[in-house]
Amino acid sequence: MKIVVLAKPVPDPAAAAERLGSDNRLDRSAAPNVINGNDEYTLEAALQLVEAHGGEVTLVAMAPASGAETLRKGLAMGATRGLLVTDPALGGSDAWSTARVLAAALKEVEFDLVLAGFDTSDGVGGVVSAAVATLLKLPYLSSAAKIEPNPDAGTVRVRRISPTGFDVLETTMPALIVGTQLLGTPRYPSLKGIMAARSKEVAQRAVADLGLSTEGGGSAGDGAVGGSASRTTVTGKRTPPARAAAKVVRGAPADAAKEIVALLAERRLI
């Protein structure tokens, strides 16, 4: 099986240093970059699928050139190769532009499945994958807790999280699947994997290589991608108001319980 994993380099949320630059775009130098946490779950699923069925895993990303190094960790986990779309003109891309670039990049790769994470820790929109699937006319299966391909039949089943349990979805491949944490804990790269990753290929493409243009300003139908074609603008930012310092309650549980109930009553919560 040939599987593509959309793996986005993002500022490490654990470093808690993410910030917007003076241009209100994400400052990607403010924190060390890592592969988006939710994308590691789908990468783990992809690696297990090729272990079971044979095949290869290609990481596809749109990021600054430093993204090639970030993708190395995914290669160390076991992915076969990477494809990085990188172009200064892509800085400040909105969701629409990102979806169009990723869709164009996927045309460069052969695949049975494209796997994407539930959302990204920097954008948190969770809308790009559905747009990519729709642009490529791929069947779209989301909120996957389990992925079961049947390569002989050319079909795939997905267990999708529903409000009351799971829906079992089935469609033909190729298809795009959005995964969740339930796919399994991502593996750590082994030393052998880290060594092997050094010689794996991360191909790079610019916007023009994909047959896309950054000229046009983003009006309907002009086909432009990148920061200058962004259809949304950040107009302001502020720090959320801090909560007043917590009231600390110590003492016997029964007394503490009375204090809690008093606060709940005061705030009309009971």
Place this chain on the structure above:
Amino acid sequence: MAASAGKAGGGAGAGGASAEARAGKTGKAGKAGKGGVWVVAETNPDGSLAKSSGELATLARALADAGAGDAAGIVVAPDATAAAKELATFLPRVIAISDPALKDHAWGQPAAARIAAALKDEPPGTVLAGAGPDGRDVAGTLLALLDGAVLVNATAVSWADGAASVEMGVFGGKLITTSTFAYKGWKIVTVRPNVTTAEPAASAGKVEKVAASGAAGVPAVKVVDRLEESGAAVSIDDARIIVAGGRGVGGPDGFELMQQLADRLGGAVGATRAAVDAGWVPYAQQIGQTGKIVKPQLYLAMGISGAIQHKVGMQTAGTIIAVNRDPDAPIADFADMVVVGDLFEVGKALLAELEARKG
């Protein structure tokens, strides 16, 4: 302020010029007339309207009052009748698209294809969708089908200078940004639950039944089985009160106490990733970075330290009460009250106190 929803209103970028002035500015959009505000409704498994859709509809009315054009809603479901009638208590115009094929097909992408077909002849406006899994599926698909623009996870939406002005929390809530559209085509906004309170309109609107079309736009994904997970609890998405536990709860038995507290308070049980990974609580109840982001009026955190991965899922709760042995746990930095003690001892005492109060 113009039309503002949610307590996060009043920030940068919103408010300003009068609705009339802005309406004049957008009036030049085209001969076809001015695009309005469209609500994409979601339905519950029994066919009734999802609670969050009533909130979206209320928000859409507020935006319409502020000059955004007419407010309308769309329901796409195997049988849209009941939910459409309910949505019409909030909105003057509702399009009901019943498509029995959706009974055994995934919802989001095909629903969006039908919505895109229904909106084909309308002047481009603003579409409000939920920010949950289904709303995201719809928003992403519409983005592609309508050649649109999208802003996500709104915690407040107002109308300013002829476009939606959208507040959202970024970087795990460390920052709130205000964004707007620089685009004349279709504009899509995904909106978080609980950003406003659903209020019916003074008079009910009318429902137009529209035949489903647009199915050819997206490939078919069949539902071949539906599995009920035993013990699927009250949904935490819309819960007014959440009682949450983590690793310290120790196991499924410990979560019984959480459930009793939640039952007594009229709320739902939530959990940290550690408790979900341990298999004590279903994933649907996980709160945090890789789980759900919730905004209840009360968050009772039992033995939860408040690590950043959990904090991002619950920090905007109205009141946060933490019970923790460690008074210096990170959660103390963003709680309203920290009770220093054992979660079981305090939990049982609280249950007794609540029961005594009830009499």
